[in-house]
Amino acid sequence: MDKFTTHTGVAVPLKRSNVDTDQIIPAVYLKRVTRTGFEDGLFAAWRNDPDFVLNKPEYAEASVLVAGPDFGTGSSREHAVWALQNYGFRAVISSRFADIFRGNSGKAGLLAAQVDEKVVQKIWDHLAEHPGATVTVDLESRTVRAGEGPDAIEDSFDIDDYTRYRLLNGLDDIGITLSNEVDIAAYESNRPAWKPATL
């Protein structure tokens, strides 16, 4: 996984709450057996609408999504994270993420930055005034920044320490776990014999 330290990119406002993973990518787009090529399915139901925010030319290069609360609810499909990444997003900002989506983001290297609801509104207001403006998501200092001068926005975001550490260092979870293989083997040797097996 690539390291994530800080990212500055065009931010796009997605002014909806409860954007579930079926809306991020509908099930019919989940049939690929690779981790790439899911960008076509991203927000598929809305992309046909010329007024949909991603279709506006000022957001063509967007890489930071600023969404309403309860982003990523529903299905566990990691394809939702891949679709966002395949499209070009590096970070999503929201006041609340569904647990599985947040976990998947951390594993796949998409930064899910949880901020106060007021911060989302401030960024939305800023983007309304300056469409196509950039937002910086700084993982080292755990801050989101936008704008300049007296109206500049700078606020902290939440991310758990361990995910932050892994993202900053681009670490592979499986590698870390297998370095504790001896603990796994010890646990296995003590499991009750009546526990079920499939083979």
Add this chain to the structure above:
Amino acid sequence: MGKTLSEKVWDEHVVRSAEGEPDLLFIDLHLIHEVTSPQAFDGLRLAGRKVRRPDLTLATEDHNVPTIDWDKPIADPVSKTQVDTLRKNAEEFGVRLHPLGDIEQGIVHVVGPQLGLTQPGMTIVCGDSHTSTHGAFGAIAFGIGTSEVEHVLATQTLMQAKPKTMAVTINGSLPEGVTAKDMVLTLITHTGTGGGQGYIVEYRGQAIEELSMEGRMTVCNMSIEWGAKAGLIAPDQTTFDYIEGKPEAPKGADWDAAVAHWKTLVTDDDAEFDKEIVLDASEMTPFVTWGTNPGQGVPLGGNVPIPAEFEEEQDRVAAENALKYMGLEAGTPMREVHVDTVFVGSCTNGRIEDLRLAAEIIKGHKVADGTRLLVVPGSVRVRLQAQEEGLDKVFIEAGAEWRGAGCSMCLGMNPDQLTPGERSASTSNRNFEGRQGKGGRTHLVSIPVAAATAVRGTLSSPADLVSASATAGKDA
């Protein structure tokens, strides 16, 4: 201080615990299907890794498989590739697979319990959010993403931060005709879709204890719909009776040892939960959704809500968007909503008890003109059992379509989809925009409401059938 049930199960599975790191949990059972596993196996291959415990892994084909012509090659080439990929991976990595056509094939969350692989006190994961279903047995069970699927395949463990604990106590008894599905839909409307976030929930209280295992699975299945990490129910005699004699259940002395342990899996009297919710089952009624998330529901006897009456702006906007998508007028009585398709099935309500109940209500009636009824058993075993009991004939005589096993119209990955604007009453778990097909409009309902709706063509409960036939009788 004592421990809660979920803390007991969690603590029994900690392989490694270190300050500032998530716990490393051992996984007792890893369930796999065709949609969320191909990239995980690919990752193993690229890194030269094996499946650490194929003996704790089980694969089935469910999400995209057809429910007709399952003996022929899958017509959709992309779905076929995905299924073929699972078969190749299972073969290469030595994983037991129940493919399409196999007698044990079916929805992964129906197959685990019916094989007896789902047992109390286990940790169970699957690349599917409805893995929470297995919590009905007193297991910690939750959905994971594909990166985590790969992690479990390679290590049989998962790194997890310990969630907070919540108790949902449902006192009293459910009134006649009100089911586990109504109970959980009522709960989700009460909490909202994010109310359970960060918690493992224990469902308890008289109404929960009185549920069958099927009913308990329905409740736990929908834990994810209000954002909970997992939902579980303390095992009791109902649980033990369900498991005993199942193919993979412990036998003889192992059974005794297992039950002795399972009986310890209850929340201690002096344990404390981080949060508690209390509801009264005796006040519950048949419950249906009107919107585009499972928290947007009302009693069947109620009306489509008026968005302006929501206090929070966010809820108001969400309601406006939902009504527009759903093509509903604010204030319309739910009972006047016409339904095009009724879907009976899914990991929420596709078990034998569900089909028995649906058949009991439909028997002697016909599916309404202009409405279709799709009955999709959760597994091949459920299908065969239903046929042995003659339920298939009841459905077919009523004019329903009797299908093969799979996830089907719950998520519309196979050809079973709604067309744009088509409205369904569905016993499944999600009414998201486009969930059952692009532009499809979903109302989540219980089995009795689904069956009665199929007969009347508008959202109905079995009580409506009784009063209709009583009136008809008088006229005659």
